[in-house]
Amino acid sequence: MNxxxxxxxxxxxxxxxxxxxxxYILQFGKYKGQSFRWLLENDVGYALYLSNKVEEExxxxxxxxxxxxxxxxxxxxxxxxxxxEIDDLKRYLSQRPDPLPVLMEEDNTVGFGTRAQDxxxxxxxxxxxxxxxxxxxxxxxxxxxxxxxxQYLLKQQQQQLTxxxxxxxxxxxxxxxxxxxxxxxxxxxxxxxDEELERIMLSLSPTKYLTQLRSSAAxxxxxxxxxxxxxxxxxxx
Numbered sequence: 001m002n003x004x005x006x007x008x009x010x011x012x013x014x015x016x017x018x019x020x021x022x023x024y025i026l027q028f029g030k031y032k033g034q035s036f037r038w039l040l041e042n043d044v045g046y047a048l049y050l051s052n053k054v055e056e057e058x059x060x061x062x063x064x065x066x067x068x069x070x071x072x073x074x075x076x077x078x079x080x081x082x083x084x085e086i087d088d089l090k091r092y093l094s095q096r097p098d099p100l101p102v103l104m105e106e107d108n109t110v111g112f113g114t115r116a117q118d119x120x121x122x123x124x125x126x127x128x129x130x131x132x133x134x135x136x137x138x139x140x141x142x143x144x145x146x147x148x149x150x151q152y153l154l155k156q157q158q159q160q161l162t163x164x165x166x167x168x169x170x171x172x173x174x175x176x177x178x179x180x181x182x183x184x185x186x187x188x189x190x191x192x193x194d195e196e197l198e199r200i201m202l203s204l205s206p207t208k209y210l211t212q213l214r215s216s217a218a219x220x221x222x223x224x225x226x227x228x229x230x231x232x233x234x235x236x237x
Contacts, residue, residue: 021079027072045141
């Protein structure tokens with residue numbers, strides 16, 4: 001079903017180019033298969049990233065409009081730019097003053113909301129109040145103050161998980177397998193690797209096994225133990 005059909009099906013206006021473009025399907029990126037409208041409603045940060053990336057490549061003369069996915073990308077950029085709210089947000093981000101430099105990353109201040117004066121470290125240290133995890137769950141605009149705080153909190157969370165994960169203990173001496181010397185490893189079969197062979201070996205009666213050995217030794221023939229698993233050359237000692 002094409003975009004116009006989707007708009008018609010829900011009773012929309014097919015003469016509205018913006019509405020029709022909203023039902024186009026993304027042919028690239030992590031949201032491939034989703035509609036343009038879905039992306040703008042669910043991850044405006046990614047939408048801004050795509051728009052800024054194209055603008056940077058265009059200004060540098062590096063943007064190549066040809067390619068199987070470029071038509072979809074160009075159409076999406078056209079769709080996102082048709083919203084005044086997107087232009088306003090981009091303008092706000094571009095005009096925002098750079099924060100003052102700090103000695104350590106954790107000394108940055110939040111810069112927004114009710115905890116604007118708190119440092120990132122204070123937000124992490126008081127994470128029991130739920131504010132830090134509220135920030136972590138948000139779809140943030142890349143480069144925004146909330147996004148930068150979110151990246152710091154995610155890094156702290158990952159470090160905590162690493163610290164709290166116990167290392168895998170080495171095998172104990174009682175359970176470790178004895179090592180086979182390099183000179184015999186290729187010549188000697190390892191019985192515990194084949195449980196069926198081990199069961200057959202244990203089921204052999206001593207009398208029958210010795211009789212087979214003696215018979216083979218007397219003729220100097222090759223004796224195949226337990227139905228031809230491993231050949232041994234028998235000799236008289």
